[in-house]
Amino acid sequence: MSVAIENFVKAIYSNNLQDHNNTKPGNIAKKLGISNAAATDMAKKLAAKNLLHYEKYQALQLTDKGTKLALNVVRKHRLWESLLFKMFDMSLHEIHREAEFLEHETSDFLADKISEYLGHPKFDPHGDPIPNANGEITTEDTSISLAQAVEGKAYVISRLISDDEEFFDFCQHNGLKFGNTVFIKKQFSKTKMTQVTVFNNTLLLNEDFTNIIYVNEIE
Amino acid sequence: MSVAIENFVKAIYSNNLQDHNNTKPGNIAKKLGISNAAATDMAKKLAAKNLLHYEKYQALQLTDKGTKLALNVVRKHRLWESLLFKMFDMSLHEIHREAEFLEHETSDFLADKISEYLGHPKFDPHGDPIPNANGEITTEDTSISLAQAVEGKAYVISRLISDDEEFFDFCQHNGLKFGNTVFIKKQFSKTKMTQVTVFNNTLLLNEDFTNIIYVNEIE
DNA sequence: ATAATTATTTAAGCATACTTAAATTTTAAT
DNA sequence: ATTAAAATTTAAGTATGCTTAAATAATTAT
Numbered sequence: 001m002s003v004a005i006e007n008f009v010k011a012i013y014s015n016n017l018q019d020h021n022n023t024k025p026g027n028i029a030k031k032l033g034i035s036n037a038a039a040t041d042m043a044k045k046l047a048a049k050n051l052l053h054y055e056k057y058q059a060l061q062l063t064d065k066g067t068k069l070a071l072n073v074v075r076k077h078r079l080w081e082s083l084l085f086k087m088f089d090m091s092l093h094e095i096h097r098e099a100e101f102l103e104h105e106t107s108d109f110l111a112d113k114i115s116e117y118l119g120h121p122k123f124d125p126h127g128d129p130i131p132n133a134n135g136e137i138t139t140e141d142t143s144i145s146l147a148q149a150v151e152g153k154a155y156v157i158s159r160l161i162s163d164d165e166e167f168f169d170f171c172q173h174n175g176l177k178f179g180n181t182v183f184i185k186k187q188f189s190k191t192k193m194t195q196v197t198v199f200n201n202t203l204l205l206n207e208d209f210t211n212i213i214y215v216n217e218i219e
Numbered sequence: 220m221s222v223a224i225e226n227f228v229k230a231i232y233s234n235n236l237q238d239h240n241n242t243k244p245g246n247i248a249k250k251l252g253i254s255n256a257a258a259t260d261m262a263k264k265l266a267a268k269n270l271l272h273y274e275k276y277q278a279l280q281l282t283d284k285g286t287k288l289a290l291n292v293v294r295k296h297r298l299w300e301s302l303l304f305k306m307f308d309m310s311l312h313e314i315h316r317e318a319e320f321l322e323h324e325t326s327d328f329l330a331d332k333i334s335e336y337l338g339h340p341k342f343d344p345h346g347d348p349i350p351n352a353n354g355e356i357t358t359e360d361t362s363i364s365l366a367q368a369v370e371g372k373a374y375v376i377s378r379l380i381s382d383d384e385e386f387f388d389f390c391q392h393n394g395l396k397f398g399n400t401v402f403i404k405k406q407f408s409k410t411k412m413t414q415v416t417v418f419n420n421t422l423l424l425n426e427d428f429t430n431i432i433y434v435n436e437i438e
Numbered sequence: 439a440t441a442a443t444t445a446t447t448t449a450a451g452c453a454t455a456c457t458t459a460a461a462t463t464t465t466a467a468t
Numbered sequence: 469a470t471t472a473a474a475a476t477t478t479a480a481g482t483a484t485g486c487t488t489a490a491a492t493a494a495t496t497a498t
Contacts, residue, residue, distance in 0.1 A: 088332040257485070444496080454485095
């Protein structure tokens with residue numbers, strides 16, 4: 001499968017996780033930086049390859065084959081991130097940027113070597129689960145977004161779901177890091193802002209942030 | 220530059236090393252597994268991009284820009300081979316196979332990280348020199364091919380210039396390995412065969428082999 | 439030197455993955 | 469319910485990197 005196809009199914013896969021399986025060509029076009037027309041075009045082609053179900057004006061649904069392909073690419077992406085993060089002094093944004101290309105040129109053989117070397121990690125440096133060699137995500141995810149977190153409680157950051165350099169920079173500079181503890185000070189229902197503390201740092205986060213920072217409750 | 224272009228200039232570069240700067244479209248076509256027509260076509264396109272000098276029916280000559288691009292890709296290829304060889308239990312053929320793809324999707328930034336991690340190695344696991352970040356090969360190569368070696372003398376294997384799995388398997392099974400000592404027993408001028416010993420192993424090698432096994436004289 | 443072989447080039451065509459512009463359908467607003 | 473806005477689709481066109489077939493030039497053999 002080509003790079004374009006791999007990126008297309010990957011985009012559908014990740015978009016459907018957030019967007020309640022209501023991903024349409026326009027969403028993918030925006031994600032991939034291509035025109036809506038190109039996305040529609042590709043959707044038809046992939047339907048012919050049995051990678052997704054396509055019906056005019058309807059949401060794009062990956063077939064089992066399509067999901068497997070997406071998870072195979074996601075696996076390679078996250079394994080590369082894990083390897084680069086462990087070996088080199090690279091930021092979350094940098095490992096993502098490199099993995100975005102390497103993921104398409106990695107044989108299953110090499111992916112397994114990387115996984116083995118790392119001791120078959122279950123999560124990447126962002127906290128995202130790494131699918132196994134069969135394309136299955138076995139670890140159940142009990143984390144919630146900061147937006148769903150409850151005032152007055154403390155949580156451990158488990159995932160930072162983003163590709164954005166500025167976001168990672170912000171997190172880096174404010175202690176919003178995988179494993180760190182955040183305390184939810186106050187939630188403002190009207191503005192949808194959330195005030196949190198990380199160590200001695202107090203932050204006011206808007207929806208854009210609270211939706212992509214995932215946390216686990218502290219027992 | 221695209222993968223096709225990178226492979227094209229790389230093929231010219233490596234072919235010109237062996238073929239005395241007499242590389243024509245047909246040679247490249249054969250190397251890359253494309254038609255002669257496609258090679259001629261590409262040569263014209265790359266001339267327009269100032270990557271090579273093209274004149275009808277003449278040999279293809281890389282420009283400085285073309286050579287720099289080729290060496291940049293070669294650098295990445297050999298750094299990947301070095302990294303994969305060091306970290307994983309992979310054969311010379313396997314590291315080559317993977318590097319062939321990874322080389323095109325590696326930023327200069329990542330290449331430098333790999334180089335740094337490895338302590339800026341001068342040679343890859345095949346014994347081939349690794350160009351530096353400026354695309355220069357600083358180490359002078361004093362090695363000669365086994366075909367040029369002298370009867371009765373002992374040499375140390377310094378390079379195995381090949382992409383071929385079977386060749387590597389043969390070498391593996393017969394002690395023809397980077398760093399090992401070979402003794403030139405007898406050369407047959409008519410058949411161009413060479414009889415050598417490696418440890419207690421006696422081998423009769425034809426031209427195909429003696430031309431791609433490089434050695435250094437023992438002082 | 440000439441003929442035969444081989445290599446190169448030209449020409450026409452194809453698949454992939456995009457583009458823009460226009461038409462159509464859906465969704466949202468009033 | 470009707471209109472306005474937004475999204476989707478269709479249609480036509482483009483660049484890249486190939487293909488095969490035919491024409492042309494260069495090389496090799498006799």
